[in-house]
Amino acid sequence: MTSTFARALAVGSGLALVLGGALSQGPEVAASASPTDDLNAVDTGGSTSSAVIDWNDVRQEVDGFGGAFAFHKAGSIQRLGDPLSGQILDMIFNQEDGIGLDIVRVMVGDGSIDEWGDDIYDGPTETIMPEPGVFVWDDPDWEDVKDDFDAYQIWLMKEAKERGVDTVLASVWSPPAWMKENESATGGGPNRLRDDMYQEFADYLSEYVLGYKEHFDIDIGYISPTNEPDLSTGYSSSEWTPEELNVFVRDYLGPTFAERDVPAQIVVGEAVGFGEEWVRPALNDPQTVDFVDVVAAHAYTGLVDGETAPNPDRWTTSNELGKRIWQTEYMNNGAPRDRLFVNNTITDGLRYANLIGNMFDQVSLNAYFWWWPASNSGADGSNLIRLQNDGSPQGGNPTETGEIRVFKRYYAFGNYSRFLEPGYVMIGADARPVDDVLVTAYKDPETENFTVVAVNNGTDDHTIRFDLDGFPADVDAVVPYRTSASENLKKLDPVAVSDAEFTVALRGSSVTTFIPENFELPALPAMRDVFSTYPAEENDGQSPGLKVTDNPDGGSMITNIRHGTHLEYSNVNFADGSAAGFVEQMGELRMHARVAPMAGGTISVRLGDPRSGPVVGELEVPAADDPDACRRPWTGLCPDEWITVSTDIDTSSDGGAYGVHDMYLVFENHPRHNLRMFNLDYAEFSD
Structure with a gap:
């Protein structure tokens, strides 16, 4: 049996990514398909907690x-x-x-x-x-x-x-x-x-x-x-x-x-x-x-x-x-x-x-x-x-x-x-360097490979300095692999180790595994799903002119959204189109988007192509009460601020959100208008 899932893993998306190239104005910056990751942009001037990991504090063996x-x-x-x-x-x-x-x-x-x-x-x-x-x-x-x-x-x-x-x-x-x-x-x-x-x-x-x-x-x-x-x-x-x-x-x-x-x-x-x-x-x-x-x-x-x-x-x-x-x-x-x-x-x-x-x-x-x-x-x-x-x-x-x-x-x-093999041993670590964070560590006595797993249960990021006490002197960098609301064991850029320390910002609501760079594993095949969130800035491709700016609530958002622009998310696994999986709920799926209205417009959810792909859902974004206030380039949000808009998703097996597809969020207003439509924080699915 050959399924859309099997075909997607075999051939990938095969689509060229359209990257943004607009110059920034004010606090906004041009976005790319791979925004700078927060692990490599640590604000060392903020509050940092320390977790000491002791190479020589050997505990039980891992079976x-x-x-x-x-x-x-x-x-x-x-x-x-x-x-x-x-x-x-x-x-x-x-x-x-x-x-x-x-x-x-x-x-x-x-x-x-x-x-x-x-x-x-x-x-x-x-x-x-x-x-x-x-x-x-x-x-x-x-x-x-x-x-x-x-x-x-x-x-x-x-x-x-x-x-x-x-x-x-x-x-x-x-x-x-x-x-x-x-x-x-x-x-x-x-x-x-x-x-x-x-x-x-x-x-x-x-x-x-x-x-x-x-x-x-x-x-x-x-x-x-x-x-x-x-x-x-x-x-x-x-x-x-x-x-x-x-x-x-x-x-x-x-x-x-x-x-x-x-x-x-x-x-x-x-x-x-x-x-x-x-x-x-x-x-x-x-x-x-x-x-x-x-x-x-x-x-x-x-x-x-x-x-x-x-x-x-x-x-x-x-x-x-x-x-x-x-x-x-x-x-x-x-x-x-x-x-x-x-x-x-x-x-x-x-x-x-x-x-x-x-x-x-x-x-x-x-x-x-x-x-x-x-x-x-x-x-x-x-x-x-x-x-x-x-x-x-x-x-x-x-x-x-x-x-x-x-x-x-x-x-x-x-x-x-994936990162702990039989024969590893657990080693001592400060398990609770800060409230909401759990740290455990392990090593391979034969190869000197090691694994550090950090769970951040809080919604806010936590900056942690990892002190590698007694570790091999040749550890120059660690590679993080992170699972979060939007990521699935995603391989991130290496983090430098200096003087047996490395400092990272653990993303809120995430689990991150660190291993030494000389033992790095490949990234898993990229596959999104309906159980993940879709931050606007964490896309796989976007129209020129769309920009990333700081969200006043924290994090980032996409701005400068105008008619005909779009975001791409590759290899989204809709499976059979159901969210909950019950027989009585088969094919039921909804999408929600967090937006800050300006001139308003429509978010069309398309599959396969941003122009000709089938539309499986449309989210209607109302205009702000005072759209003129939103035209000032320094205004991040409009008077109505954040709202959530929703739509049912067509999950039919013939042309709907069924199987694996590249998904596009296409932004539409009046073709002759060149108004900022809204700011977009994220999209997500539900049953």
């Missing part, structure tokens, strides 16, 4: 960043076909072209048919042991049928391996039904492993690891015997008490893995809440503790500070023992978080940027996982990349359309995952 592909979500990617499926995988796993995830989390199949009963949601995968004593690879026809066994997950693991991922975590949602008290892999009745099946289950997990290596050449590096042991559900699940987990690991799984030389390490916990409670009996048992390689938990409960930080008191035993801690599943879950447009924007991105940094800083986290990195699903906040579908009801086998949505949380997650 990596991961994501799950359970419940056939790898199939959603595979069905797209090349080149799009390959591009999605690169966006997930490739460090050059994507966010560089390091760990694949898969589901140990149990063969169940869950409550939805269709080929999107039925059983996680086939079980390797559909009945006692019978393994699927014992079938005489195994060589003829094995390509169909667990096909989606095996395809995904191999594709990830080709992209450099060599770590797989396999989690058990439920043992096979014949091992359980309720004879079902799903909830209902006594949803537990039978007491007489503990050894059978340990052997089962051993065979799973050894069999996947023998038959599929896949190394399962980590095994978790239970996913969310504190939850019984209508899909695959199985309940355990903390003491039952201790007994199983101590007396069965640990000894069996040791006796059979099973190479997988044991992950214990994965309870719903972010804490060690389900693992504490095993940690306090001297016979079990050495079998526990990783203590894991999900983060659906147990967070503090507006759900952006862990509770360190829930991890005291793990930290005292120096156990590795993994957060193995989290996403936007539950109303209203998953049902608000804002939860696909920078507001959501900052939430996760804070949570990741706080977990590494406050509980010595070693690895962080998202739930589904990419999936065909509804507007449920479960994914970083949503594979758009045809709108069929949940549970009714929705079909992928070939369009994708990329949320701000993808880029904010990438501000960590």
Whole structure:
């Protein structure tokens, strides 16, 4: 399947940019397609805070960043076909072209048919042991049928391996039904492993690891015997008490893995809440503790500070023992978080940027996982990349359309995952150099590469001086990569390092990653989206005569707007034209613009070409009450000052805002008039 998204990534916009060249008057300056970035225009005379980063204050090791592909979500990617499926995988796993995830989390199949009963949601995968004593690879026809066994997950693991991922975590949602008290892999009745099946289950997990290596050449590096042991559900699940987990690991799984030389390490916990409670009996048992390689938990409960930080008191035993801690599943879950447009924007991105940094800083986290990195699903906040579908009801086998949505949380997650590799170590930093700013830092002991991540939660810029204490002497510059309301992991110009210091203005509501210039990564393919704002001055091309001047409210704005002028924004991904993603809201999209009226006029939203491209929306800007007052060149605003104008956007698949397009804001008034129409601050979309 070839989609407009795939074509856009393959060929780019291919359009020449029209750059402004007018001379400035008064406070106005001629604008270009790439305005001077605020990181390189620091006002050192203002208030500057300092963050010391200590190269020699070595803390925990980083194991990596991961994501799950359970419940056939790898199939959603595979069905797209090349080149799009390959591009999605690169966006997930490739460090050059994507966010560089390091760990694949898969589901140990149990063969169940869950409550939805269709080929999107039925059983996680086939079980390797559909009945006692019978393994699927014992079938005489195994060589003829094995390509169909667990096909989606095996395809995904191999594709990830080709992209450099060599770590797989396999989690058990439920043992096979014949091992359980309720004879079902799903909830209902006594949803537990039978007491007489503990050894059978340990052997089962051993065979799973050894069999996947023998038959599929896949190394399962980590095994978790239970996913969310504190939850019984209508899909695959199985309940355990903390003491039952201790007994199983101590007396069965640990000894069996040791006796059979099973190479997988044991992950214990994965309870719903972010804490060690389900693992504490095993940690306090001297016979079990050495079998526990990783203590894991999900983060659906147990967070503090507006759900952006862990509770360190829930991890005291793990930290005292120096156990590795993994957060193995989290996403936007539950109303209203998953049902608000804002939860696909920078507001959501900052939430996760804070949570990741706080977990590494406050509980010595070693690895962080998202739930589904990419999936065909509804507007449920479960994914970083949503594979758009045809709108069929949940549970009714929705079909992928070939369009994708990329949320701000993808880029904010990438501000960590793209720049931190397994084997890095966290190093000491002043985590809170000023209110609203979070700083964490990491280094690679082998190469002397390093990563500094700074999150500015405030709406105002903050100027920070980074003091690189004990860093290698040859660090001359750092390269920033920023995610903000208008930017998606944008690579910025290098910032000079002098006397082991560099000073930058962190943009308000942003997360910025700094790495040394000699280890710089390429810019990601430029792609805008409906979840970003569109500052007028941050355009990709504009008509001669348009000017940038300071906005009295702060920031910049475009002025000298006259009839026939325009701004260009390249590669805007409208996906299927929807903002919210719900079936009942498919195709609904609005645009808003913040303007200061003068003579007034129309902002026509055109696609593909500023003159002949289809018009998908028109924003009407009224005239100011006193237009004459606006003709004075030193007047930045008119008496009415800022207002917001809006329009519905045509999102039809035939000529509308559907797929990827270059977008133009074309300014129109009376052709014979040469009046300043209005000043433009920014445009943005909403549902």
